[in-house]
Amino acid sequence: MNEERIRLCNQKPMFSSGKYILYWMQTYRRFDSNHAFAYAASLAKKQNKELIVYEGLRCDYPWNSERLHKFILEGMYDNQTRADELGVNYWPFVESKTNPARGILKEIAKDAVAIITDDFPCFIIPKQIEKLSKKINCPLIAVDSNSLLPFSRFDRSVSAARILRIWIHKEFLKGMPKFTKPKWKKEDLLGLNGNTKPPAGFGLPKNLNSFLQTFDFKNEVPPAKGVKGGRNEALKILKSFVTKKLQTYETGRSEPNRPEITATSGLSPYLHFGHIGIEEIFHSVLEVTSKGKWNPERMSHQKPGDREHFYSESSSANHFLDELITWRDIGYLFFWKDKPNNINLENLPDWVKSNFKKHKSDTREHLYTLEQFESANTHDELWNAAQTELVKTGRMHNYMRMLWGKKVIEWTKTYEEAFQILEHLNNKYAYDGRNPNSYTGILWCFGLFDRPWFPERNVFGNVRFMSSDSTKKKFKMKSYLEYIGELRGNSDSLFP
Template structure:
């Protein structure tokens, strides 16, 4: 394991007298191609200990809902099947009103020689990790499996994608990282099997639908029909993207359309919950675009920072990998150093803050409440379509998401209220919400990672402006709007 990926979270020792190594699966909910799981296996073998994998699902996380819960549970059931195939001890826990998780993980850690977990920099995970590190008596290690390059290599946040792109390209050329794309076999894990007794609270329910009925969700959001969590779905989406959409990515990815006609991967929720790794996608895309002949020497060593040509001869491939790596990493790096529990507008650049002070009292032609936004009841049919897609499908087309965010800023009483509305709607409905890129995507609408734009405008000042009128001119929206009409059960004539 590359030491750059390992962070010691407390000053306590490894306890060689305890029977097992515990992998606490928090963010990267898979066994294969997982740096943290691999490190836990390595430690178990070195210490000659059993390996236990604990995956828990609490019921009180912020923005909890039946939609998100079912998605996660589907992945947990798959993990149980995979653990059985590999012959390893997998301890899943699903909290309900009758089956409280209070103190459970601490109790499990009493017999751990060392605990390994995922170093995910956002949402509730950093706080959960730091709290457990203080409570337990053994060492807790947090493993960065977030991207191709360990995030510890970067000395600070990047203020723009063009800057981070240059950093990434130079780092890859200087010292190409050792990827983890390990697909485990049962014989690989023979030395870490054991028979430690589980806590009686451990185990998956017989039925996802039955356990969901026993959870008092704060948010009533239904699962989306035909959307399923888990690694098998992630790999299916990747295969479909490679075969049908990758070559169209450059020219068609920004055009709003039905999902099956949109040249995007659909992998964001599966990356967020860790059922597939960025490194897996990276290599699959490059092997596909070079017919299996890719290696690091095929990268362009002449122009670090060039997103058109750096990774492979395929421009479409390079643009996808730039989104996958540069634009994803800029969000993760934004959270990485400080791991703030609460994100707000204070995290914006000074030039944006100055704009908002200047334009705080600008006249706004339209003002809407959270309830009006949530129910897609604005004057703007294009915005309503984007919100309808989010509510009904748990996703939103990438271009529409930018327009969606900009309009909420324009139609809210204050910038702070706009941020809170966007955070709530995105995290409540989106399968890929509650993620570093969720927050930096929202903050991009306020000017993060962007530059001043001219002329200066009402409400936005020099922050980039977007309009539904220009979107109508830029794209043929008939197919997209017909699709939204079908989702909402409304006549297509509502969308001329």
């Protein structure tokens, strides 16, 4: 196990009299390719203790909805199947009106020698870890499975992707990071499955759809048609992407289109909920592009920071891996080093704050309320299309997401109101919301990780500006807008 990934969250002695090592599965919701599970298994073997895996789902989390609940539960069903295959003692707990979750983790922690959990730096996870660490009498150890490289290697967050790209490439050239076990076999975990039974109330509902109908979710967001959560689905999507779309990623990813046509992976929700890991995506991409012959020596040793050639001889693979590693890591590292409890515009660079202070009283040509934004009721057909895609499918094409964010800044009374609206809409509807990259993606629209742009403009100042007119000139939008029309139940093209 790579010690760089381990963080002790409290100073409690390890009690050899405990019954088991408890893995509290929070964000890396899978068994294979999971550093936290691997560490829990190795510790259980070392201590000669039983291994228990606890995965819980409360119903009071922020932005809760049937959409998110179903996606998570579908992953839990896959985990139950995999646990049965491996002989792992898996304790899923799903809160309901008649089966409250309050105090359940503290109860099962009483018999733990140690608790291992996922060191995710965003949303409610850091506070949950801190809170539990103060209530238990055994060590709580958090394991970083967020990226290919342990984040403890980096002294600070960065202001631009080009800086982090060089850092990452140099770390790779020092030596490949230690990857975790990609796929477990039952014999690997022999002796770790004892006879300890969970308290009453554990287990998964027999009928998922009927169970979901018993909830009164705060947010009425139905599951998106055709979207399924879980590890099995994630692996299917990965295979389809690397065999059918990867080769056109460099040239085709920015073009808004139907998801079956657009050269994007569609893996973001599955990464967010931990149904798939970054290491297995990395290996799958390089195995396909090098016909199974890839090894670390094939990386470019000439120029760290070279986005076009570093990982592979395939330019499309390099572009995809740069998004997967550099651009994903920059958001995670932003949270990892600073761990801000409440993200807001105070997290922006000083040059952006100065711009906004200068332009806060600028006249806005259009102003919309949250309700108008949420119902896709603006004067701009492209913005309305992007919002419709988000509401109907739980996703949004990445280029359209940038335009979507920029326009909300332009059409609200204050920058603070714009941020609150973007946070709410993204976290309520997007499967991959409530994530470090969700927040840094929104803040990018305000200037984070970017540079000043000229000429200076109304409302934005020197923050990058985007327009629907330029988007229409840059891309052929007909197919995308026809797709959005179909989502609305209108087969006619939206394109004039």
